[in-house]
Amino acid sequence: MLLDARSISDGETLTADVCIVGAGAAGITLAMELLATGLTIIVLEAGGKSKAGPSQGLYQGELNDPVRHLPLDQARYRQLGGTTSLWGGRCIPFDSLDFDQREWISHSGWPFPQKEIDGYYRRAHSYCECGEYDYRVSTALPGAPPSMLPGFEDGDVNTSGIERWSPPTQFGKVYRPILTRADNLRVLLHALAVELQPSSDGKRIDSVDVATFSGRRFTVRAHTTVLAGGGLETTRLLLASRRVHREGIGNHSDWLGRGYMSHIHGVIASVTLTAGQDVMFGYEADPQGVFCRRRIAFSEEAQRRHRLLNLYMLLDRPLVGDPGHGNAVLSAAFLLKRLLGGRQQEELGKGKYSLYWRHIKNILAGSPQALSVLPKFGRKRLLQRRRIPSLLMRSRSNTYYLYFQSEQVPHRDNRVMLDDARDEFDMPRLRLHFEVTEQDRQSVQRAHELIDQELRRQNCGYLTYLENDVSQLMRDVKAVLGHHIGTTRMSADPSQGVVDEQCRVHGVANLFVASSSVFPTSSHANPTLTIVAMALRLADHLKAIHSGVTRV
Known part of the structure; x- marks a missing residue:
């Protein structure tokens, strides 16, 4: 059921088996998966049913580089469904290589291989409504031309992969009827989690302190607490909960808030093709009507040989404003x-x-x-309802902009910190230090060089930079909207991260994180699909804990 937290009595204590902080893609997926277990569940959502209200202003914070990164109160939203209310719908899974330890990328490597999450990706497709778990043109688009560029053969550079598009699914709207009818679930709207209260030895979370704009405060006590409030707010809550853990809960390794990543993206070049009007650059529908689009990527072997960060490219239309x-x-x-x-x-x-x-x-x-x-x-x-993602126009001159999106290295100095300024609930606001590293730039530039070489070698076209000074073009690249990744990084070794391979905060038996903040590396892909897949994986783990199969 959906309830307004402003109706809860001041000083009241609510109890549940599971408390989930945040009702975005991760929080709603977790709640949906746990409903059938019979567990009692409380979900705390800081916004309302369809609007953020005054809660949105709590996102405000300081930023070192407002040119390359959006202000902290933009590109994320507080309401039932969270930022899926703003989501465009792009769905791409991470690649196998993303989970490996790559010697050319410091702090890379996930504590489990991709094959462990494959089944969860399949289930995530159902939640995101993006069709089959199939990203190959040959099988996902039967009967379609096999190549993006006629005559181009895959090798170091591949054009036979696709991205998929959700309608997009607004989780708060699509799954609200189920959440509303559930007897063992209470979704508390306008409920702001302001502090986690650990046991005296710091090894468990006893309760969550909750506040409302009506001035009332209350407490939630649960056997298990899951933080699903997004990469920045989850980190903020952990950093701000200092009564027992003086540097913040989960900051035993000094990694909490560090290793912040987004993706860098933009256009620094155009590509002129020789394939005429047969270029497959626009949206195509699969047999279920799901919009798909072909993309350009590098093989695993090429990434290893050229020491590239993972990235993808798209043939794009001219800039609308020009x-x-x-x-x-x-x-x-x-x-x-x-x-x-x-x-x-x-x-x-x-x-x-x-x-x-x-x-x-x-x-x-x-x-x-x-x-x-x-x-x-x-x-x-x-x-x-399943809307076409954007307006694309075929180029008469057969010249297209080459849009790229690249992962960033997890650098310790890119970090989220608590600021001296405080919000209306006396919580420290956030301060973000964000930089695009030289390795980030060099990888993207090298990828463009390789694309140009491969197009020329196969007599399929050539690349032209938008300006002569390519290094200046690279200095102008920016972070992608609301991709907040890496600040509670996952690691098998407690000294190298914040949460373990099951997304449990190291040293805290009943506290878990469901967020892109646990990703050790960011891949090239938008994070939503992987957030949902990881939430499904965590849900299975919590089911095992509460059934007694797995010990905490």
Whole structure:
């Protein structure tokens, strides 16, 4: 059932078998999986049923580089369903290599191999509604042309893989009816976990202190506590709970908050292809109607040989805001976005009216094309539950932007810390130190060189950098939106991380973390699908604990 925490009496103590802090993708997946066990479950959600309310402001914090990383209160959201309410829906599993210890990447290696999570990825597909667990063109898209680029053969560079797209699934909306009907579950909305209270020896969590904006405070006591509040807030709660663990719960190794990763992304080059109109660059639907898109990746052997960080690339459309593309559809999409409240007009500077006029001229010159394409796209984007992810236009010149998304190395100096400033509940706000390392940049630059070499070798095309100074282009790359990874890293050795291979905080018997913050490395892939898979894995572990099969 769904309850408003503001109705709980001040000073009351609630009890449950399991307390889950956070009702995003991880928290809801855990709750859904545990319902059938008969365990009593309390889920604490800081936001409301469909809005964050004043709780969103608690995300605010300090940031060392606002150019390369979004402010901390953006690209994540407090409500039932968490940030899945903002999620675009991209689903890609991590590769086998991501789980290995790679000698060219410090602190790499997961405490278990990919094969241990494969079955959970399959189950995660059901929660994310992204079709079959199949990422090969040959089997996922039967009857489709086998190659992205006609005549191109996979080797060091592969084009036969795909990404899948969720509708996107807003977990709070899709799974709310089940959560509402469950008798053994209480989802408390507007409930802010403000401190974890350990036992006197620090080896267990006795309770969770909860606050509301109505001024009431209460306590939740549970046999097992799971932190599923996202990478930054989970870390903040652990760091701020210092009554017994003076440096924060789980900070025995000095890794808590360290090793922060996102993904770096952007466009530094275009690629001109010789394959004509046969290039497969747009969205395709699988037999179940799931949108898929082909991507460019490097083989495991090539990554090892060239000491690359994992990354993928996409053939992308021209930048919508640049009228130089001469495309009526893209110009219409740009102006509509401005009209409907895109970026602030001031960002366009004094030349904005000239820019608008150039876009209008594109529309006037190609209005029949815009009128034929935009209504169809609008229906697929706005009127269907399984919406097309974005507007893509085939290039008349056969030149495409080469979008990349790359993992980052887990560097100890990239970290989340507590700030001196405090929020309305006297919790320290967060301070994030984020840098793109030279290894991050060099890997992306080397990957572009290899793509160019392989295209030329196979007579399929060539790459052109957007500017002559490639090193400057690389200095301008940014972090991807809300990918908050690595700050409670998983390790078999307690001295090398925060949680163990079962996502239990080292040294604390009944405290677990369900978040991308446990990922030791970030792969190239968006984290949501793997978050759900890891939550399913943790759910099975908790079922075994509470059934007596596994000892805590």
